[in-house]
Amino acid sequence: MKSKIALAFNNCKKEKRPALITYTVAGDNTKNNSLKILNKISKHADILELGFPHNTPIADGGQIQGSSHRALKNGIKLKDVFQIVKKFKKNNPHKPIILMGYFNLIYQNGENNFLESCKSSGVDGLIIVDLPYPENKNFANKCKKKSINFIQLLSPTTSKDRIKKIIKNSHDMIYYISMLSTTGGRLKVSPKKILQNYNTIKRINPKKNLVIGFGITEKTISSLKSANGLVVGSMLCKIITNSLKMGQNPVTKLDKVVYNLKKKII
Amino acid sequence: MKLKIRKNLPLIDQHDKNFMYGGKFGGNFIPETLKKPIDDLTKLFGKLRKNKNFLKERDHYFETYVGAxxxxxxxxxxxxxxxxxxxxxxxxxxxxxxAHKIYNATVHCLIAKKAGKKYVVGDTGAGYAGKMLSMAAKKFGLKCKIFMGAKDIKRQRPNVEAMRKNGAEIIPVTTGSQTLVDAVSECMRYWVSNCDTTHMCVGSTVGPNIFIKICAWSTAQxxxxxxxxxxxxxxxxxxxxxxxxxxxxxxxxxxxxxxxxxxxxxxxxxxxxxxxxxxxxxxxxxxxxxxxxxxxxxxxxxxxxxxxxxxxxxxxxxxxxxxxxxxxxxxxxxxxxxxxxxxxxxxxxxxxxxxxxxxxxxxxxxxxxxxxxxxxxxxxxxxxxxxxxxxxxxxxxxxxxxxxxxxxxx
Missing domain, CATH: 3.40.50.1100 (Rossmann fold)
Known part of the structure; x- marks a missing residue:
């Protein structure tokens, strides 16, 4: 049986457009609001990434750190993250949802325990920022057995040999990091160059769904639309920050922004 | 399982293929972007520590510069x-x-030179690691940035002044507890974004395996x-x-x-x-x-x-x-x-x-x-x-x- 993630990509291919993938942090700015945000933006986005916040992130830029900080300040726990997913899935059973975060939370929770909760709440995939190949092999296999996608990352620094190995060990989706940066950095590489790298990787196995993330905003998204999918994260976190500052409702604000992002890639 | 220290093998090398000591400590839990720079550094250091000329150079600077x-x-x-x-x-x-931080700082600057890097960044808590890195960077002609928690900047003023005198740029870290833990995180984040031009020095025997090795190898003096x-x-x-x-x-x-x-x-x-x-x-x-x-x-x-x-x-x-x-x-x-x-x-x-x-x-x-x-x-x-x-x-x-x-x- 095809995973919901694979199906989402198939749909987008049929419509000849990239999948729109959003990233927001669970519990930002409240548990309720982050659920409301998912409900709203899922009408425009094809795949939803949901961050489970960690207080010592080594690869996140200021915007996502800010979101994580707000969520943790609100007392968000792993069980709340799974609650949010469960509630979301009740109304949107077919929309794939990917949890993203750092390994220590899984390590403390227990790998099996964590995957059990993923399964029962309806999580479709996992991105673990600090669990690279080949150290991730064991855990990735455990995910596979539970039909949860383990999504690996590739970066401009990944060697060709390594790229091949990672692709071979990948599931339904691979994430290409557009540039040397933490999340949310300004796009310091031209979209042309990014797509060049992207296409080189893509040629190794054209069947694999390869998405691009890091530094993508409403300004840059349309220039990258030949990819299988595009991830927008920090920009959304920034909009939550700004709307809170200005006393606006982050839910309606984000709904509009994601709608506009979608318009730019169809 | 009782862990055992092996004889005739340096402690820093007593790890498995995943760089874990005793099967459970250490490793490289790092973002994909850092895999390559860390691999490169691991290979380079592996060569240098066996290279007689490099060891001579190290001893020379330990004697004449550090004061051994x-x-x-x-x-x-x-x-x-x-x-x-x-x-x-x-x-x-x-x-x-x-302080002892001079050993690690000196060795890191020597390595940075061999790697052809012009910039070096580091974290600091008490300010010693930062001060020494800024000193060594000046000595070896490298540009230096130091990440330091805002709380530590306030309480370790003399070392902050020393770093500035040495021409280092001090980046105050205002996230979290504003101490060493946040300085290390911020320094790593900076390296993720700049690993192509910049060498990172971790100020202690912590972090990804190679940094533990370089540091302990240096302080072994x-x-x-x-x-x-x-x-x-x-x-x-x-x-x-x-x-x-x-x-x-x-x-x-x-x-x-x-x-x-x-x-x-x-x-x-x-x-x-x-x-x-x-x-x-x-x-x-x-x-x-x-x-x-x-x-x-x-x-x-x-x-x-x-x-x-x-x-x-x-x-x-x-x-x-x-x-x-x-x-x-x-x-x-x-x-x-x-x-x-x-x-x-x-x-x-x-x-x-x-x-x-x-x-x-x-x-x-x-x-x-x-x-x-x-x-x-x-x-x-x-x-x-x-x-x-x-x-x-x-x-x-x-x-x-x-x-x-x-x-x-x-």
């Missing part, structure tokens, strides 16, 4: 005052810059000197010998003990117990913290049930870190070293007593080690020997000491 060997002295007055074991100090604070000095002083390694060292990240202890690993010398590591009657401390080994992942490595770390890293509190900025080197986790579980803690108050008292009685004045970090020596010495026979690594000078703590004790003596 640092003195080994008997603390006659303290010994008499406590009336028990003979107390000695390895006065590492006499090294250029005033301390025990190479000490081994000779001990043999000169006693003819042999004394039958009952205790080597006491403070541990925050654990770089000075790793270097202080290294050459004695296969001897009968006892190792005691002293963590920061924090303020008396406070639950906040920086002593993950003493207080039985669970294994977790911090800054790319598995280690005993202060954290909550969920895995969020806990806050720490210590009078000594250099020890104020929730984690501890995987090397020390390994030494603890293999029962090769024993770990305990000293409170802020005990460290202050030790600083005061040693500074009053002797010609040295330890900073608040080694004062934790002296606190343990002061506790132990009276219970031991005069035939027993305690050596404390006095790895920093109190001058940088002048402001804090004045504030806590009313006056500063040196």
């Amino acid at each position: 060997p640092t003195p080994f002295i008997k603390l006659e007055n303290l010994t008499d005052h406590l009336g028990g074991a003979q107390i000695y100090a390895k006065v590492v604070s006499e090294a250029n810059g005033g 301390i025990s190479r000197e000490l081994m000779k000095q001990v043999k000169e002083e006693f003819g042999i390694i004394p039958e009952k010998l205790k080597l006491i060292n403070c541990v925050g990240g654990g770089s000075s202890a790793a270097g202080f003990w290294n050459e004695f690993m296969n001897t009968h010398a006892q190792f005691i590591g002293v963590e920061a117990g924090g303020p008396k009657n406070s639950k906040l401390h920086a002593a993950p080994l003493t207080n039985g913290s669970k294994i977790g992942i911090l800054h790319g490595a598995a280690q005993y770390v202060i954290q909550d049930k969920e895995g969020q890293i806990g806050s720490t509190d210590s009078i000594s900025a250099g020890l104020d870190y929730p984690g501890i080197s995987p090397l020390h986790c390994f030494l603890k579980d293999a029962k090769r070293a024993r770990y305990t803690s000293a409170s802020d108050e005990e460290a202050l008292y030790a600083y005061q007593l040693v500074s009053k009685l002797e010609n040295i004045s330890p900073s608040l970090e080694p004062s934790h080690a002296f606190a343990e020596a002061i506790k132990l010495a009276p219970k031991l026979k005069s035939s027993e020997v305690i050596i404390v690594n006095s790895c920093g000078d109190s001058l940088k703590d002048k402001d804090i000491i004045k504030q806590k004790l009313g006056s500063y003596i040196r």
